[in-house]
Amino acid sequence: MMMPTLHPTAGIGENSEFSLFNRLTKSIDCIILILKGEIMAKNSESMPRKSKRGDKAIARLLDAGVEAFARYGLEGIATRQLAKAAGVNVAAIAYYFGGKEGYYLAVVRHLVQERAKPVRDLIERVRGELSASRENPETAVRLLLQLLHGLAVTIMLKHDAVAIASIFSREQLRPTDAFEVIYEGVIQPMHQLVSQLVAQATRKPPDTPETIIRAHVLLGQVLFFRIAGTTLCRRLGWNHITEIRAEQIANIIAEMACRAVGLDPRQIDSGKHKNGVRDET
Numbered sequence: 402m403m404m405p406t407l408h409p410t411a412g413i414g415e416n417s418e419f420s421l422f423n424r425l426t427k428s429i430d431c432i433i434l435i436l437k438g439e440i441m442a443k444n445s446e447s448m449p450r451k452s453k454r455g456d457k458a459i460a461r462l463l464d465a466g467v468e469a470f471a472r473y474g475l476e477g478i479a480t481r482q483l484a485k486a487a488g489v490n491v492a493a494i495a496y497y498f499g500g501k502e503g504y505y506l507a508v509v510r511h512l513v514q515e516r517a518k519p520v521r522d523l524i525e526r527v528r529g530e531l532s533a534s535r536e537n538p539e540t541a542v543r544l545l546l547q548l549l550h551g552l553a554v555t556i557m558l559k560h561d562a563v564a565i566a567s568i569f570s571r572e573q574l575r576p577t578d579a580f581e582v583i584y585e586g587v588i589q590p591m592h593q594l595v596s597q598l599v600a601q602a603t604r605k606p607p608d609t610p611e612t613i614i615r616a617h618v619l620l621g622q623v624l625f626f627r628i629a630g631t632t633l634c635r636r637l638g639w640n641h642i643t644e645i646r647a648e649q650i651a652n653i654i655a656e657m658a659c660r661a662v663g664l665d666p667r668q669i670d671s672g673k674h675k676n677g678v679r680d681e682t
Contacts, residue, residue: 471564513586541601553651
């Protein structure tokens, strides 16, 4: 017995049960889309507020971390103490940084990218002038004076220079993964620039051991005044290093640096760098 062929649309009219079901389905789909849109809108409104709260928490953690790690080092302070110093829940450190080591690494990146920006700007400015100097030795000496003078004043007067020097010094003595961040972000560019200036001033290659060691000696003279500034103040009867005193110290450092590469600074100096340290009245 042959069955009649049924077409899909046979017996289905506008008022049929199928048509009613189809319209109900479309209505439900529309409601779902509307609800989804409202949920997404609410999420988009709430996310910036959550992000802002997170940014503030991270900023507090980074600022507090600079002082804490500078004073105690990575191994000398517990995660709970770090959280308390920043005024956040202890779980925030794991949430934002994955743990204490990640937190420390983030603090060092913050130092290099934000706190050390004046030094990085100084490097870029001198590097630009050096590129346009056409290998003139006198220009190299002048730029070396400017670089070391500017670096000395910056690290002696910057309000957080002690904390930065403390963390950087620890990484020199006992390097962690953070040393690479410091080296690539600040130390290497500065060291290479000083080597280039010394090389151009002395007409020697910049990558010889002698040139690199000379550059290291010059930078060491500057950094010592930050690391051992307490001793200098004690010897001179100062309570602290003021702006005038920092300028005087920087002038002497720059002059000694110039003589260290075998050049007379008086041939370059236009009067800005004056020798001698005097008491302030």
